[in-house]
Amino acid sequence: MRAPLVDRLAAEIAALRGDPYVRVGIDGVDGAGKTVFADELAAALRARGRAVVRASVDGFHRPRALRYARGRESPEGFYRDSYDLAALLRELLDPLGPGGDGVHRTRVFDVATDTSDPAPAARAAPGSVLVLDGIFLHRPELRERWSWSLWLEVERATSLRRCAERDGRGSPDPAAPANRRYVEGQRLYLAEAAPRQHATRVVDNDDLAAPVLLR
Numbered sequence: 247m248r249a250p251l252v253d254r255l256a257a258e259i260a261a262l263r264g265d266p267y268v269r270v271g272i273d274g275v276d277g278a279g280k281t282v283f284a285d286e287l288a289a290a291l292r293a294r295g296r297a298v299v300r301a302s303v304d305g306f307h308r309p310r311a312l313r314y315a316r317g318r319e320s321p322e323g324f325y326r327d328s329y330d331l332a333a334l335l336r337e338l339l340d341p342l343g344p345g346g347d348g349v350h351r352t353r354v355f356d357v358a359t360d361t362s363d364p365a366p367a368a369r370a371a372p373g374s375v376l377v378l379d380g381i382f383l384h385r386p387e388l389r390e391r392w393s394w395s396l397w398l399e400v401e402r403a404t405s406l407r408r409c410a411e412r413d414g415r416g417s418p419d420p421a422a423p424a425n426r427r428y429v430e431g432q433r434l435y436l437a438e439a440a441p442r443q444h445a446t447r448v449v450d451n452d453d454l455a456a457p458v459l460l461r
Contacts (some may be wrong), residue, residue, distance in 0.1 A: 251458075266344070269376045270393065271395040308329060308330045322431070335391075348374070351364055
C-alpha cells in the first residue's frame with residue numbers, strides 16, 4: 247500500500263509546471279518518517295524522468311552556541327534557533343525559486359562536528375524538482391516557498407519510539423524530561439504555524455507499511 251501512494255504523489259508533483267523549478271517540502275515532527283518518505287518520493291520522480299535535487303534541512307543547522315542560546319533545554323530555542331534560515335534561502339530555496347539561476351548548495355553545516363561544511367555549488371537543470379525534508383518547514387518564513395508540500399501525521403508516542411530506536415538512546419515516553427525540548431518545541435510550532443492546514447497534502451504515516459492520504 248505504500249508504493250502506490252508514493253507514486254500517486256510523485257505523479258501529482260511531476261505534473262506541476264510554471265516556475266523553472268519545483269520546490270517540495272516534506273514536513274513532520276521528529277520521527278515522522280520524513281527522510282525515508284522523501285527518498286522514496288525522489289526515486290519515484292526520477293522514474294518519471296524528472297531531475298531531482300535531494301536535500302535535508304539538517305544541512306542548515308546553526309552553530310551549537312546559537313542553537314542553545316536560550317538554554318540547552320529550551321523548547322523555544324529548539325523551534326526558533328535550530329536552523330540558519332537565511333542560509334537555507336540564500337543557498338537553496340531562492341536559487342531554485344522563481345527567477346533563480348539554479349546554482350545551489352544542498353548543505354552548509356555539519357551538526358555532528360559543529361563546523362561549517364558547505365557542499366560544492368551545483369547548477370540544477372531547468373525543470374528540476376527539489377525534494378527537501380525536515381522539521382518546521384511550514385513556519386511562516388518558509389511556507390510560501392513551496393510549490394507543493396506534505397505534512398506527515400504521526401502519533402506522538404510513535405514518533406518518540408522511532409527516535410529512540412533510530413538513535414539508540416533517549417526515552418519513548420513523551421513525559422520524559424529529556425524529551426521536553428523537542429515535544430514542547432514541536433507543540434509551539436504546531437500552534438504557531440498550523441502545518442497541517444498549510445500543507446498541500448497530509449498523510450497519516452503512523453503505520454509505515456500502510457500510510458493513508460488524509461487530504
